[in-house]
Amino acid sequence: MYDFAYQKPASVADAVKLLSEDPEAKALAGGQTFIPVLKQRLAKPSTIVDLGKLDLRGITIGADTVTIGAMTTHAAVASSKELKAKIPGLQELASWIGDEAVRHRGTMGGSLANNDPAACYPSAALAMDATIKTDRREIKADDFFQGMFTTALEPGEIITSVTFKVPQKSAYEKFRNPASRYAIVGVFVAQHANGVRLAITGAGQGGVFRHTAFEQALSANFSPDAIAGIATPPDDLNGDIHASAEYRAHLINVVARRAVAKAR
Amino acid sequence: MGFEGIGASVRRKEDARFLSGRGHYTDDINRPGQLYAFIKRSDRPHARIASLQTAQAAAAPGVVAVFTGADMAADNVGGLPCGWQIHSKDGSPMAEPPHPVLAIGKVRHVGDPVAVVIAESRQAAKDAAELLEIEYDDLPAVATTLDALEPGAPTVHDEVAGNVCYDWHIGDKAMVDAAFARAAKVVKLELTNNRLVPNAMEPRAALGDFDTSSGDFTLYTTSQNPHVIRLLMGAFVLHIPENKLRVVAPDVGGGFGSKIYHYAEEAIVTWAAGKLRRPVKWTAERNESFMSDAHGRDHVSTAEMALDADGTFLALRVATIANMGAYLSTFAPCVPTYLYATLLAGVYKTPAIYAEVKAVFTNTVPVDAYRGAGRPEATYLLERLVDVIAHDTGMDRVEIRRKNFIPADAFPYQTPVALQYDSGNHEMTLKAALEAADFAGFEARRSAARAKGKLRGIGISTYLEACGIAPSAVVGSLGARAGLYEVANVKVHPTGSITVYTGTHSHGQGHETTFAQLISDQMGVPIDQIEVVHGDTSKIPFGMGTYGSRSLAVGGSAMVKAMDKIIAKGKKIAAHLMEAAVEDIEFDKGTFKVAGTDKSKTLTDISLAAYVPHNYPIEELEPGLDETAFYDPKNFTFPGGCHVCELEIDQETGVVELVNFVAVDDVGRVINPMIVEGQVQGGVAQGVGQALLESAIYDSNGQLLSGSFMDYTMPRANDLVNISVGTEITLCTHNPLGVKGCGEVGAIGSPPAVINAVVDALKEYGIRHLDMPATGAKLWQILQANRPKMAAE
Numbered sequence A: 001m002y003d004f005a006y007q008k009p010a011s012v013a014d015a016v017k018l019l020s021e022d023p024e025a026k027a028l029a030g031g032q033t034f035i036p037v038l039k040q041r042l043a044k045p046s047t048i049v050d051l052g053k054l055d056l057r058g059i060t061i062g063a064d065t066v067t068i069g070a071m072t073t074h075a076a077v078a079s080s081k082e083l084k085a086k087i088p089g090l091q092e093l094a095s096w097i098g099d100e101a102v103r104h105r106g107t108m109g110g111s112l113a114n115n116d117p118a119a120c121y122p123s124a125a126l127a128m129d130a131t132i133k134t135d136r137r138e139i140k141a142d143d144f145f146q147g148m149f150t151t152a153l154e155p156g157e158i159i160t161s162v163t164f165k166v167p168q169k170s171a172y173e174k175f176r177n178p179a180s181r182y183a184i185v186g187v188f189v190a191q192h193a194n195g196v197r198l199a200i201t202g203a204g205q206g207g208v209f210r211h212t213a214f215e216q217a218l219s220a221n222f223s224p225d226a227i228a229g230i231a232t233p234p235d236d237l238n239g240d241i242h243a244s245a246e247y248r249a250h251l252i253n254v255v256a257r258r259a260v261a262k263a264r
Numbered sequence B: 001m002g003f004e005g006i007g008a009s010v011r012r013k014e015d016a017r018f019l020s021g022r023g024h025y026t027d028d029i030n031r032p033g034q035l036y037a038f039i040k041r042s043d044r045p046h047a048r049i050a051s052l053q054t055a056q057a058a059a060a061p062g063v064v065a066v067f068t069g070a071d072m073a074a075d076n077v078g079g080l081p082c083g084w085q086i087h088s089k090d091g092s093p094m095a096e097p098p099h100p101v102l103a104i105g106k107v108r109h110v111g112d113p114v115a116v117v118i119a120e121s122r123q124a125a126k127d128a129a130e131l132l133e134i135e136y137d138d139l140p141a142v143a144t145t146l147d148a149l150e151p152g153a154p155t156v157h158d159e160v161a162g163n164v165c166y167d168w169h170i171g172d173k174a175m176v177d178a179a180f181a182r183a184a185k186v187v188k189l190e191l192t193n194n195r196l197v198p199n200a201m202e203p204r205a206a207l208g209d210f211d212t213s214s215g216d217f218t219l220y221t222t223s224q225n226p227h228v229i230r231l232l233m234g235a236f237v238l239h240i241p242e243n244k245l246r247v248v249a250p251d252v253g254g255g256f257g258s259k260i261y262h263y264a265e266e267a268i269v270t271w272a273a274g275k276l277r278r279p280v281k282w283t284a285e286r287n288e289s290f291m292s293d294a295h296g297r298d299h300v301s302t303a304e305m306a307l308d309a310d311g312t313f314l315a316l317r318v319a320t321i322a323n324m325g326a327y328l329s330t331f332a333p334c335v336p337t338y339l340y341a342t343l344l345a346g347v348y349k350t351p352a353i354y355a356e357v358k359a360v361f362t363n364t365v366p367v368d369a370y371r372g373a374g375r376p377e378a379t380y381l382l383e384r385l386v387d388v389i390a391h392d393t394g395m396d397r398v399e400i401r402r403k404n405f406i407p408a409d410a411f412p413y414q415t416p417v418a419l420q421y422d423s424g425n426h427e428m429t430l431k432a433a434l435e436a437a438d439f440a441g442f443e444a445r446r447s448a449a450r451a452k453g454k455l456r457g458i459g460i461s462t463y464l465e466a467c468g469i470a471p472s473a474v475v476g477s478l479g480a481r482a483g484l485y486e487v488a489n490v491k492v493h494p495t496g497s498i499t500v501y502t503g504t505h506s507h508g509q510g511h512e513t514t515f516a517q518l519i520s521d522q523m524g525v526p527i528d529q530i531e532v533v534h535g536d537t538s539k540i541p542f543g544m545g546t547y548g549s550r551s552l553a554v555g556g557s558a559m560v561k562a563m564d565k566i567i568a569k570g571k572k573i574a575a576h577l578m579e580a581a582v583e584d585i586e587f588d589k590g591t592f593k594v595a596g597t598d599k600s601k602t603l604t605d606i607s608l609a610a611y612v613p614h615n616y617p618i619e620e621l622e623p624g625l626d627e628t629a630f631y632d633p634k635n636f637t638f639p640g641g642c643h644v645c646e647l648e649i650d651q652e653t654g655v656v657e658l659v660n661f662v663a664v665d666d667v668g669r670v671i672n673p674m675i676v677e678g679q680v681q682g683g684v685a686q687g688v689g690q691a692l693l694e695s696a697i698y699d700s701n702g703q704l705l706s707g708s709f710m711d712y713t714m715p716r717a718n719d720l721v722n723i724s725v726g727t728e729i730t731l732c733t734h735n736p737l738g739v740k741g742c743g744e745v746g747a748i749g750s751p752p753a754v755i756n757a758v759v760d761a762l763k764e765y766g767i768r769h770l771d772m773p774a775t776g777a778k779l780w781q782i783l784q785a786n787r788p789k790m791a792a793e
């Protein structure tokens, strides 16, 4: 790590001020991505603005929506019985992120802001037509993710909460990278009254994406068989030492069918 | 106190401190005025150092010194020595290019140390290292074992043409050729043994200290063998006489071989402490471990078996290319030769064997012994070959093994590749393992799995390995530059408690318990009154450390010898005290008795008399009850056994899931069954890691692609199943305890069992062989490329 100054503001306004005044300042949430980056000296922020004191934690269950504070940890999401009853897929997704230690530090806001192409939450946000609330505006998930590690957030903009539309049925299924346990292919499927939304993480060169061919087929017939014959072209998919683009293309179908089969 | 002697599953004495965070590791040690070293490493696989400017870094805040290879050379610092010399077929000694502590002129692998920055804090050292100005002229690199031998391949060392370190052989070529000429069938297999990164839980660390008053050096280091480090570093690298150099290896968090070797950082901190007259500490970060701890395995082999018509093995021919990496690590040359090719008989009575081994240099991290060291490579080759023979001939894989086993009544058995096995019973371990795994009932489980879309397979391996390294004269004649005896000093204190000083080293194996049980069993002293001391050259006698499952077989034998001396002396003291003849004194579990009487003295009576010799045979006997014994083994020991793996492959994803693993091992006499079970389970976990998950992958330019835990797949608990461990015993015939060793059997026996099971699961697909690791991605590709034979009509 390089030396940096450390601030822990008590209000969102103060945090935004600190971040806006200094383009080299950076927000810190759970640190599960950011601290490894600092340790490897891949970033050299002037000031770290710790969001830990902001009142951005908690899960609010509404009739048609669930709102989760940006600083809510994965462990809190994974252990919420109310959430499990309302959106089982989201609870399950959180329970599979990293390990116990990661889940007790890592946050919803941090995961979405980071938009790692192998992270899990972005697929849930897209599939549940989420609205990402920041200190200054609301951003639809469809507009939020803009490619690997890239989002619609402006410099200094802080996510405060995320509101998911509660689907009738949902599931998350993850084919894990054997080493890192991030997603090689993660599929979040959500059946809404007005159709199915299905998002894929881990596989796309441009990060998380919605699989429209699957969505159409599943909207007509919500069953694994409906998508069994739909191939995904490997052209825009990632290939690495763990999985070729062709393997990922194949896994997208397998994992999506398994997600649909267990959706509830 | 319950029974604590030989055979008791006593809880490990050391675990209370390890599990409660009170272990005392190298990085926990801090000395007043301590400085911190940061090693600047090459990010180039192969390059000439065109220029290296240190002035800016040296002037940075907090920096005390910056040193380069040139500074060390100017101070007459030697290169890192190699502890074993192999001679090629033609009698010429192996190529032994210099291994400078800090690079001189050239860097040869990513991670090669180039300079050291020493500062008041880690942070300052690291900051300053960014100010080093290094200009490299990149050279083409050679990364893989096979590429090293390509005509026109880049040469790693200018003086080693063709990158060949040695071209060695063993066995009777003419006899093997003749057997192949008359064979009814020849089965050939090409296979690789994948390269692994050891990944001990505790990263390496070293702290050099210099006493300005006495002029003594102390090195605290993460080592499996502090005396070996003192000898190598003192005599060859830094030229510090032994009386002025102390090496301490305190608690060490795992080694698996990777902490045997003398590493550059140990020499750097010790030398720098002397130069700067202040302590200097270095602790590896995990990414440094990946690029500087010696890697393991990395063989490419061709194996051929000549068979007669009924499947009897007539002769085995093996050609192996072994990757040494960029430099020779301390024991690297012996691993693919005397720890590998001598094991190629395995459990079989193959009458003729010939093996050729070429060791090559590449632009990769040095490769050396890793849990099993050579024997996993031999076992994998042989046990895969036997399954392929079964596949090609249609013979049953169990029957073909049985047919070729060395029968239990044939021991001692002389193999055609130098070793003489003293004992074993391979039918016994096979039978027990097949029963425990319900091998006979497997086909029903295969059918049931198929109904769920899973391909189920079962695999066995019947293995043998050599440990308890080793008779000094024998290894000396084979090129070892060290003796391999062990030593123990047993001190019975005045009030009867005991401290034993051993030359072996425990880095997780539980020696503090096992050795205490051994002493307790003989001396009748409860284990909490027995202290096992290891790891500090200023306390322990000159011993060789721990590797090759030698600690009990060799170090334990030295303890038995030392205790024999204690008992013999105790009898003389007892005879004096009880006014009896020495011949009439019997010793049993802490009591000296006059035979046929009710007169007796306790060990405490005797020890008190020995140290307070008021009533003592002082004319004939020195006071004290303190004996040292050296034990040089008569032979290797030969653990063996049978491992059975059952698994399922998800047809859609290719992912393997273990469903059962049974190990039945003959490790000789068992001192602590619980510790043996843990050692075998840990070894199997590593073997499963090699077979299914782990692989150190270099790209063709010499960059390590799997250079962190994000990309290097370590086995986790949920990759495993319950590993059922059984022991079936034959005693070692040549050491006093009858023990063989259990530290490596798990990692040796398991990889072929796993791959044999994978291949068995793919039976219908006509797969004959696949290389480790059997990842989901690899199996999916195989499933794609091959159709089930039945379905294809």
Ligand SMILES: Cc1cc2nc3c(=O)[nH]c(=O)nc-3n(C[C@H](O)[C@H](O)[C@H](O)COP(=O)(O)OP(=O)(O)OC[C@H]3O[C@@H](n4cnc5c(N)ncnc54)[C@H](O)[C@@H]3O)c2cc1C
Binding pocket: A026, A027, A028, A029, A030, A031, A032, A033, A034, A035, A051, A070, A071, A096, A097, A098, A099, A102, A105, A106, A107, A108, A109, A110, A111, A113, A114, A116, A118, A119, A120, A121, A153, A157, A158, A159, A160, A180, A181, A182, A183
């Ligand atoms: C071993 C390990 C395994 C993991 N496995 C998985 C996995 O399987 N699946 C998965 O999805 N993730 C995984 N993660 C990542 C984990 O989920 C992280 O928690 C997440 O990526 C980042 O969240 P954080 O709260 O730790 O954010 P930080 O690391 O603190 O921050 C990440 C980035 O987001 C920015 N940021 C944080 N909060 C906000 C906010 N409220 N508004 C604006 N910007 C913000 C920061 O400035 C920084 O740039 C793993 C991490 C580790 C260490």
